[in-house]
Amino acid sequence: MNSxxxxxxxxxxxxxxxxxxxxxxxxxxxxxxLCFYMxxxxxxxxxxxxxxxxxxxxxxxxxxxxxxxxxxxAGGIARSLHRYASDALVVFxxxxxxxxxxxxxxxxxxxxxxxxxxxxxxxxxxxxIGGYWLVWDERAQYIAITTAEFFDWINISTEPLAFxxxxxxxxxxxxxxxxxxxxxxxxxxxxxxxxIHIMRVSDSKSNPAKGLAIGIGLALLALSIxxxxxxxDQADLSRSITRLGFxxxxxxFYPLINRWGAGPVWLMLxxxxxxxxxxxxxFEGDKEAVAEVDPDFCNGCGWxxxxxxxxxxxxxxxxxxxxxxxxxxxGDQCVSCGICAGxxxxxxxxxxxxxxxxxxxxxxxxxxxxxxxxxxKLFDLTGKEKIVIFGCDHGTxxxxxxDDSTIxxxxxxxxxxxxxxxxxxxxxxxxxxxxLTGCAEDNCFHRTGNDLMEQRVNNLRNPHxxxxxxxxxxxxxxSGLSGEKEVAAKLAELRSEHRARESNQEDRVExxxxxx
Amino acid sequence: xxxxxxxxxxxxQMLFYLGLMIFIGYFAEVPEFEYLPxxxxxxxxIIRHSGxxxxxxxxxxxxxxxxxxxxxxxxxxxxxxxxxxxxxLSLDDRLVLDKSVLPAGLHNDGISAEYRNFRVEAGKxxxxxxxxxxxxxxxxxxxxxxxxxxxPSESVALEFNNGFTLYQGKNSADxxxxxx
Numbered sequence: 053m054n055s056x057x058x059x060x061x062x063x064x065x066x067x068x069x070x071x072x073x074x075x076x077x078x079x080x081x082x083x084x085x086l087c088f089y090m091x092x093x094x095x096x097x098x099x100x101x102x103x104x105x106x107x108x109x110x111x112x113x114x115x116x117x118x119x120x121x122x123x124x125x126a127g128g129i130a131r132s133l134h135r136y137a138s139d140a141l142v143v144f145x146x147x148x149x150x151x152x153x154x155x156x157x158x159x160x161x162x163x164x165x166x167x168x169x170x171x172x173x174x175x176x177x178x179x180x181i182g183g184y185w186l187v188w189d190e191r192a193q194y195i196a197i198t199t200a201e202f203f204d205w206i207n208i209s210t211e212p213l214a215f216x217x218x219x220x221x222x223x224x225x226x227x228x229x230x231x232x233x234x235x236x237x238x239x240x241x242x243x244x245x246x247x248i249h250i251m252r253v254s255d256s257k258s259n260p261a262k263g264l265a266i267g268i269g270l271a272l273l274a275l276s277i278x279x280x281x282x283x284x285d286q287a288d289l290s291r292s293i294t295r296l297g298f299x300x301x302x303x304x305f306y307p308l309i310n311r312w313g314a315g316p317v318w319l320m321l322x323x324x325x326x327x328x329x330x331x332x333x334x335f336e337g338d339k340e341a342v343a344e345v346d347p348d349f350c351n352g353c354g355w356x357x358x359x360x361x362x363x364x365x366x367x368x369x370x371x372x373x374x375x376x377x378x379x380x381x382x383g384d385q386c387v388s389c390g391i392c393a394g395x396x397x398x399x400x401x402x403x404x405x406x407x408x409x410x411x412x413x414x415x416x417x418x419x420x421x422x423x424x425x426x427x428x429k430l431f432d433l434t435g436k437e438k439i440v441i442f443g444c445d446h447g448t449x450x451x452x453x454x455d456d457s458t459i460x461x462x463x464x465x466x467x468x469x470x471x472x473x474x475x476x477x478x479x480x481x482x483x484x485x486x487x488l489t490g491c492a493e494d495n496c497f498h499r500t501g502n503d504l505m506e507q508r509v510n511n512l513r514n515p516h517x518x519x520x521x522x523x524x525x526x527x528x529x530x531s532g533l534s535g536e537k538e539v540a541a542k543l544a545e546l547r548s549e550h551r552a553r554e555s556n557q558e559d560r561v562e563x564x565x566x567x568x
Numbered sequence: 569x570x571x572x573x574x575x576x577x578x579x580x581q582m583l584f585y586l587g588l589m590i591f592i593g594y595f596a597e598v599p600e601f602e603y604l605p606x607x608x609x610x611x612x613x614i615i616r617h618s619g620x621x622x623x624x625x626x627x628x629x630x631x632x633x634x635x636x637x638x639x640x641x642x643x644x645x646x647x648x649x650x651x652x653x654x655x656x657l658s659l660d661d662r663l664v665l666d667k668s669v670l671p672a673g674l675h676n677d678g679i680s681a682e683y684r685n686f687r688v689e690a691g692k693x694x695x696x697x698x699x700x701x702x703x704x705x706x707x708x709x710x711x712x713x714x715x716x717x718x719x720p721s722e723s724v725a726l727e728f729n730n731g732f733t734l735y736q737g738k739n740s741a742d743x744x745x746x747x748x
Contacts, residue, residue: 072580074573079584139592194603197685204683210672211616212683218612219725219735271585272592279593290737292610292723298601301592307601 055154062154063533066495075494077264083148085260086268088246090144093137093272095239097130102236105186107228112188113286120282132276135299138180140272142301145176153331155497160339161252161362161385163332168249170328175242180302182235186228191296193217193287198306205314220289252385254363255500340464341415342386345379349398350411352377355514356392359467361499365392365412379412389498390414390468394508397515400472401480410470417464423473429459430481437484437550439543440477442469444490446497448535453543466490467501471508471517478522485525485546489539492532502530608687609718611659611695614727615682619651619671620702651703653680655728658696659688690720699728 066080073079079086104127106115119127149169152158158166181199185192200213216222250256259265284296309317347370356379357365364385370376379392392412393399399410399419410419430438435457443450443462450460463469466488477483488505496502507513509526517523527546531538604610625646633641650671657665665684672678680701694715702708712732718724725735 069584072577072584074577135596136592139596140588143588143592201683201685210678211681214612214683214685215614215616215681218614218683218727219723221735267581267585268588271589275589275593278589281596290723290735292604292608292721294604294606294608294721295600295602297597298599299597300595303601310603 058154060534062151063492066492067532067534070492074261074263075492076261077267078494079264079268080147080151081495082257082260082264083144083151084250085257086144086264087141087148088258089260089265089268090137090141091239091243091246093269094134094141097134097137098239100130101127101134102232105232107232108225109188109223109228110286111225112186112228113283116187116189116283120280124280128280129273129276132279132281133272134183135281136272136275138183139299139301140268141176142180145173149173156335156337157497158332159335159337160332161364161387164252165249166332167329168245168251170325172242172245172249173328174325175238175245177302179235179238179242182231182238184299184302185231186235187283188228188287189284190287190293191284191298193289194293194296195303195306196287197293198309202309202314202317205318217289223289252363253499254361340388340417342383342388343381343390343392343412344415345381345412346409347371347373347378349409350378351398352379353397353514354379355395355397356412359391359395359500359504361389361391361501362387381412387498388414388416389465389501390417390463391465391498391501391504393419394465394468394470394504395515396470399470401476402472414464414468417468419468419470422461422463422469423476426459426461426473426477427481429461430483433457433459436554437547438482439485439487439546440483441487441489441539441543442466443488444497444501447490447492447533448531448539450489450539452536453539458543465496465498465501467498467504467508469505471515474509474526475518475522478525483525484550485527487539487542487546488526488528489531489535491530492535493530495532604687604721606720607690609690609720609722609724611686611688611693611718612723612725613655613657613665613682613684613686613697614725614729615653615655615669615699616679616727616729617653617699617701618679619653620705620708621647622649622651622703623647648675648677650677650680651701653682654700655682656696656698657684657686658694659686660694661696688718690718690722692717695726697726697728697732 062080066078069078069080075081101119104115104119104123106112116131119131121128152162152166181195184195185199197214197217200217204212204214216227250258260268305317305321308320343364350370352367352370352373354367354377357367362385364382364387366380366382367377368380370378381392393410393414396411396413396419399413401423413419426440430440433456435455437457439458441450441453441458441460443460444466445462445464447466450462454460469488474486477486488509490502490505491497493502504513506528508516509523509528511517511523517526527542529535529538529542625644628642628645652668652670654668655665656663664686667682669680669682670676671680692715695712697712699710699712700706700708701710710728710732712726712728714734716724716734716736722736727733727735
């Protein structure tokens, strides 16, 4: 299975979900936000449990029994929500990681977010596994002993930690005070890590759409009522654990510690962690030249600064124009999406051609070249009603749609297209229709390209299409990677409209000839 | 662009949430994990003992002492390094552990600590634990020998900490140290 077919499988799954969910609710488009949401559910339910929890050997188990049995309607549900939301967090984090990997969103400007996400995995597991200890049932006993044996392998203390769980007399109540401290401290560190993780992402989405949040919340609540989380028998260090119900989300590698010993499992986990950390540096990808500012043509409007989805542009005083501002590109954070070039008001083809320069541009894919390519392709068209399809490198492949009346142009991101180009093509080149495609709705590879383009076309954002007439001739179709059928259908629709228009015109000509 | 939610979509969403509930609910508890067969118990060995100091204490040279400031003069100079503790454990005459446990600390002056967990078939088992804390000096050998009955899924702990202690059951601590 090559990377293209894996990508296809992912987009097919996303499209299936798009049939059931509005795109803004699609769980696969909101995995990061769902992780935050699960974290908050765990936090709120955990705070409630903390009120009744007792930090002693007998008190821990007994208080959990009280919460689960005597107070099933509140504490019991809170406990179940606490567990299931923690489990869901592992599911969403895993899917989030796999999805970003498939979409190659771990390189370049995204390296920081990817690498800063790796320690969060350790913190998440530490927080989750630590929670199981607090219940002090047989599962906790198994986890305590195995974890102690696991850490003893790296000799972190003078005496093995496992001494503490060897027989009933070695355990003290103070241990539970330490545990609760860790169970609050580690999630706090996780929260700080989550904040750092999204620090470089402008307008990061840390809340899922309301409809999705309600749906997932109700599903977890229903699960908590139908199948409440319960403790096993109280831990007894004079007894061995034989078999037990197992949380495979958090404890999946524990059986390996028992089977292989701690050493190989440490090696495996560290190798996995190192692989994740090194991934962006090993597979750097073909990095295109980053955007460049031409101070001669930068008027300091700040539109590129406002639109950059990676916070890769800052504003400073102009190099030599007094009282004016100027954009500056932060090369490390620029992913060469070209959205800034599409936002630049200087990038208008209506200027005298010799003065046609953009204030900000991608050196390898200049706005000027885009216009030249478009006009060159248009020159070869023989059809009457011409259609121009603009797409993006991460969306539907457009080559197959080119014919004698249609040209296709692919951009790094659809929002690289300055709206003035659409005005120009319709007014000067007499294009019948402009079709804008790209990534699937709410799933833009460059995060905000589709939204920005939509706002620019609909006159909600600068720069925008100038006239309603041009706007009418502009169609947007966020078809995504596997959207060939949708594009074909839309193209057929546009052509049938052309044919209808032509036949109306012919009818009118005939009528006028008859009347004359 | 807001999309109108149809009945079909609602059903689709319910199917998704149901799948999520089943997936999370199931793997949060099932399948069961077997850590130890029902027919077995565990014997945990704890060694927590400081080996004898290596070398003798010596009296310092009085002349050299006189040259030192008062606060730095000592009556005896003793070595810090301790001997490793050798541990040999046999279960029913089968040697299951033979290890020299090094003292902790950068100067090998700390405690020798070792923890081991053995799975044993339930029933009678003869335990023989021989500990030496002075580089094989036979006068510093401690021996524990006893036949005990380990019940299915019972955890028994045998500790050597300046003497042997067997922990079996919740409250029974049996001390039995033999030095030979």
